[in-house]
Every structure is written in structure tokens, then in C-alpha cells.
Amino acid sequence: MEVLGQLAGGVAHEFNNLLAVILNYAAFVAEELAAGPVPDREATGRDVAQIQRAAERATALTHQLLAFGRREIIQPTVLDLNDVVRDLERLLAGTIGEDVALSVDPAPDLWPILADAGQFRQILVNLAVNARDAMAGGGTLSIDTANITVDAGSLADAHPPGGRHVRLRVRDTGTGMTPEVLAHVFEPFYTTKTDGTGLGLSTVYGIVTQAGATVSVRSHPGTGTTFTIIVPVTDQVSTTVPESPARRHTPAGETVLIVEDQEALRAVTERIFTRSGYRVLTAVDGRDAVAVSAAHPEEIHLLVSDVVMPGMLGKEAAARIRRDRPGIKVLFMSGYAQPVLAARGRLDADVDLIEKPFTAAAIIEKAGQVLHG
Template sequence: MEWSEELSGGLLLAAPDAILVLDEGVIVLANDRAEELFGYPRAELLGRPVGMVFTDDSRAMHDEREPIGAVATSVRRKDGTEVPVESTSAVVDTPHGRLAVSVVRDLTDRAHAEQEKARLRAETQVHRSQRLESLGQLAGGIAHDFNNMLGVIVNYANFVIEEAESAEPDVKMIMADARQVIRAGERGTDLTHQLLAFARREVVRPQVLDLNTVIGEVEEMLRRSIGEQITLIVRPGAHLPPVTCDPGQIEQLLVNLASNARDAMPSGGNLVIDTEAHDDQVRMRVSDSGRGMAPDVVEHAFEPFFTTKASGEGTGLGLATVYGIVTQAGGEVSIASSPGLGTTVTVLLPAASGSLSAPDLSDSAPVKGRGETLLVVEDEAALRDVAGRILSGAGYRVLAAECGPEALELAAAHQGAIDLLVSDVVMPGMLGKDLAERLCVVRPETRVLYMSGYAQPVLHTHGTLDPGVALLEKPFTANDLLIAVRRRLDG
């Protein structure tokens, strides 16, 4: 009987799934897709028992003469490989008797897709766990370092009070203890800036600059910081294109790398800083001849608070800060190191399209006030009082407010001019930016100076301040505040 003439047709042969027609469990018809799926030529399929292509666990269902619904199973190809499939069987009455029609759908792509989804879910879970572990490590490191600093501040402040209240206060001892308080506060400030740089939340003021010039300006400081036992070699590349960076952050990057190199060379060695043009980037390498790092240490080198130094010898933020600075500048950073062969940190920064920025030659010495009226708005009472004392002592008239609505009420009741608004950026009830906009509508002559330790949510995007915005970073000294106020009034 010519089964192919009776049953095969365009629809059967063009079907996207493999189709087998069975008579008493023997294959009497197979379409093109069956040849592809099972790996047998049609001639080798016809007349053979269906069990030759189905695996043991699925063979039984095709021996039956009853229809079955869609069942996930597997078939075995001619080369022995197993393929996941979905099989559906139906029984058809024909003039030649009852025949079974088996439709077999290849599930390989679906299985791969499910495997990929499972892999991605597993990777996501691992990444989430790693992020949580890093956050825990970060929080623990911050708490440890700040607890130490706060312990110094609180205790030395108590010493100052006790000495000042004594019958015969020792002025020199009071001054020495006060300096300890200031020193601990400065360490806290440095740690905060490192954290912000790592998190790419530091307020930066990028400008087009020559990297060789920045290295030259910090070179002498680096020599002093690494000590006489280490030789600093600077090899500036010729015809270096400018880059767009915050020069202060580049200096911090170099200081961090030099500090790490110094610690890696306790008996002395060479520290080499070289630059050169590299395609459309500028490459800077900082190499030392120190003890180097093992591969497992290199793998974690840029993680926050990861350090191989003894307790109290480092925060573990040096390379993490470098990574944050370079990434925020749109660059790339990598590290190569081997035990006994030293370490090389390579920084790639995109070349700038603009011209070099002119240096700021303005006087940085604080200037006394000339009786101008300043509206100081800060929700932290202690800091508001500090700013008020500094400005009042410098000859300014100060109006102080805790929040935006209170500041607007003060301004409405004030009869004279308000020369400058000095406002925190983020305050409850009203943001500093909203306060400035509302105040300047009724007092367009009032200039604005913002204060903030974390200005990104309001003032800038991707770490860059909007044009025309003046910002004083917290924490600030009296000189910082007076210089910023004078520049804003005179600018």
C-alpha cells in the first residue's frame, strides 16, 4: 500500500513539527521535519518500529493505540543524543484500518531559554548577595572608623571643658586638646570625601586641563609623602591631549596611589608615574617596585574597605576611591600585579575636545564683610549657629532661619536688602533650590550660595554642577565660608 500517495500532502510535509504515522507501532510515514529532528533519512525511518527514536521512558505510550495529550518527553537521534520534545498522539480511522498519528515538537530552544532564565536568576541572586555583603562591609567599616573619630572628638572636647573650668586653666593644654578635636574632624571629613568619590556622589567641578601639569603641581608633595627611601620618577608624555577632570580629584587619586606604593615598599624602591597619548584617550600609569599582590588580592583590590594592612593602618578605601574618581570622569582603571614584581595601576581618561581652562588667580584669603545682610538657612541648629557666629564676627549682618518657610517669612518682614542667601541644599519641607527660586522672584538682586555635603539630588547630574551654581561643601572651616561668601558677593 502506497501510504505516501494517500496521506502525504503539502500541509503534512510543510508542518513545523515532526509527524510520524504509525501502523501497529511501525512508522509508515514521516515528514521532512521528522528527518531533521531524528537525524535519520526517511528511508531508514519507514518500516521501523517507533521505539527506535523514542527513549525508554516514552516508548510505552506510543505502543498504545489510544490517543494521548501533549506529553513532555524525549527522543533519541541517530547519533545517540537525546532531545527534549513534546509529543501528542491521535488515533485515526482510515479505509486501511486504525492508524496512530504522532506529532513531536522540538523543545530544545524552549529548554535552552529556561536554562538561560535559570542561569540569569542564579546570577542575579549571587550579585544581590555580593552587593549586600559589600554594603555590610562598607557599613561596618564606616561605623568602625567614625566610632574611633567620634571617640577622640567627644573625649578631647570633655578635656577642653574640664581644663577650662579648672581653677588654673592651662591655655596651652586647652589649645593642644582642641587641635586634637580638629584633627579628628579633618580625618572624618577626608573619609567622607573618599566615600563620596567611591560612590560617585562627590560634588566635582571638572575643567579641561593638562594631566602633565596637574602631576607636576603635586609632584613635590608626593615626594615628601613617600619618604626619602623611595625614588619618584615622573615621565610626562609629549603632545598629550587635554582631559576633562576635577584637578583636586586627580591629585587625590595620585596621593592614594602613592600612599599604597609607599606601603608596598617599606625598604625603598622606585615609584614611576608616566603619561602618554593612547588613541583617543590619555593613559597614566603609576608603577611601583614593591612586593606586589597575589591574584586573589588583585581581584578584590577595588572593593571598599578591602585591605591587607593591619588594623588601624588603613581604611581600605584608597583604590576604591581611585575607581570612583576615574569612573565618574568617564574613564577606565585597571591593576596588574604579581608577588615580588610590583604593581601597576593604569588609568585611561577620554581626551577632551575643549581648550585648556585658565587657572583661577583670585585671592583665596578671607575678606571681612562690609555690613552686607546675609540670610542663612540651615536645619541643623548647631551648624546654623556656627555659620552665624563666623559671619557675624566677620562684619556681616546675619538673619538665620531653620527652614524655607521661616526664611521667606524673615525676608518678607525685613525692610532692607538681602545681599546673599546662604542655604543648605536638602532641608525638610522645602529644598534650598525651591527657596532660592521663590526668594529671587521678590528679591531678584539677592545672590545665592548653597551649602551641602551631598548635592547630587538637587544640583547636578552625574556629579557635575549646573552652570552658575555656587556651592560650599560641608564640612567647611571659617576661612572656607568667608572666602565663598566674599566671592559670591563680588562675583
């Protein structure tokens, strides 16, 4: 209950700060527009930029909270963890600063794992930032990987299952942690930093746990900190497909059916697709979408549907519409789709999803990808 109270208080504090920025800068913009027919465009632009930055920080905070709660939608692939480390090496070197030496020691012939590469990048960045803050006077950040075979229960502090695993270890030579701090290290909004949110390490814990891996930490004051992540090996074979060049789809008269029970979001999504050149139909919920589809005599090329709606979920509405329109493409949109679209938090292979909140550019690009197959 203490941790839940800490979580609720932290969420309220962070979002209240962001909402205060958004509300007040939106009021400034309204005043500037009401002041005359030609407002100060430069000043208005700066105010709008503040609103956008606050909204982006709120989006990032939401994803961190979902990761902590193991509710993020993940898209795992067969990957070599060494590739993730190597791809991030230059970024990490710039993140930790010139006074901290970076040592990377990838094991040869590392066994493959089934994981979301983007989430493991987030783990490494969070651990690197945490290590940098613990080495204000300089030091060394070491990252190494290894193949290990675990006897069941041999690592009492992590409790990984027996069998073949890949070990990712991140070590620093910083100030270390006292036993009191160490006991709370993965708790949300717990931080010893004056400018920290306290979500970095709790996010790491959530990601690792959702991936079926384990994380342990050893630290003592004055001797630095070591994080050890142990990930089960996969027997799946990589089916990597070369990425095609990015291109934006140019609408050619396609019709889109937008299904969203929140009126304001439905209106803004309709506006996004209309101004991008699509013909747009709208529905207020799943049942209404089935009725709109049945009444429309011409082809509907794309269904863009919310996931969780009262009365009928988006997935059920899509299934019913597909009975009469087997060729229709479907794009789901949701900020929390796990309960109805994914197995164990992993996005099903045949599902296309864009996460809320989205930008106009992001949803139009995703719609083009779905239409192109």
C-alpha cells in the same frame, strides 16, 4: 551584600574611634573649665587641638566615602594631565622617600581631558602611597602618560569606549599582589596593611568612574603592580582665567539670610557671620526663608542656604526669593549636594557651594568671593 557589610563595619569602626576621641577630650575641656576661673590654658589648648584633629580626620573620611560612592561634587575643567603630574612631582618624591626612585615620563603634546584636577592629584597621591608601602626595601615608582586610540572592547579588563583617550600609568617594583588580594583591591575598608584604612584604592576607583574613565590593575607576587587609567579626550576648549590675588572681603553693612533646618548649625553659622561684621537674618527652612525675605523691608545681599531641607529644597527657596530680589547673591552649603545641584556629579557653572563641615574662615572667605562676583 558582603561588600556592603564590610563598608558599614568599616565606617562604624572608623567613626566610633574618632567620636571616642572627640567626646572624651570635650569632657576633659569641660572639667578644666569647671575647675576654676583660670584653667590651665596650655593643657586646655592641647585638648582642643585633639578635638580639631579628630574632626579633620572625620571630614577627610567622609570625602573618601563620597568619592568611593561616586557622590562627590566635582568641578571639571579642560586640563593637560601632564601639568597635574609635573605639579605633583616634587610632592610625590618627598612622599615615597629617598630609597624609592621616581621616574616621570610625560608624553609630548598630550591630548586634553575634561576632569577635576584636584581629584586626579588625589589619585596620584593615593597610588604613590600604595606603591611606597609595597616597596619597603626600596625600588622604582614610574609614572607615564600617553595618547592612545582605543578600538571598542580592545581592552577587555577595562572596557573603555572606543576613540581617543589619554592613558595614565603608575607602576612600581614592589612585592606585588596575589590573585586573592587582587580580587578585592578596590573594595572599601579592605586592606592588608596593619595601619591602613582600606579606602585609598577604593577612592581611586570611585573618582575614576565618576570622571567617565576606567581603571585596571595588573600585579603578580614579586614583580610589582601596574595601575592603568584611561580617560576620554575632550573637544572642549580651555577657558582658563588667571587667578586674582587672594583677599578677604571686609563687610560693609551687608545683610545675610541664613537658612538651615538644623538648629545647632544654624546658630553657629549665625554666630560666625555676626562676629565677622554682617547683619544676619535666619530661617528654619525654605518656606520660612521666603517669608523672612518678603517681610524684610531692606536689601538682603546674600542668601546662605542649606541644600536639602524638609518641605522645600534650598534651590527652590533661592529661586522664589530671586523673583523679588533679582540682585541677591546665593551661597549653598551642603555635605551631599549632588542630587539637587549637579548634573552627573559635576557642579553647575552658576552655582556657588561650600561643603560641610566648613570652618569659620572658609565660609567667610567664600561669602566674600560670592559677594564680589
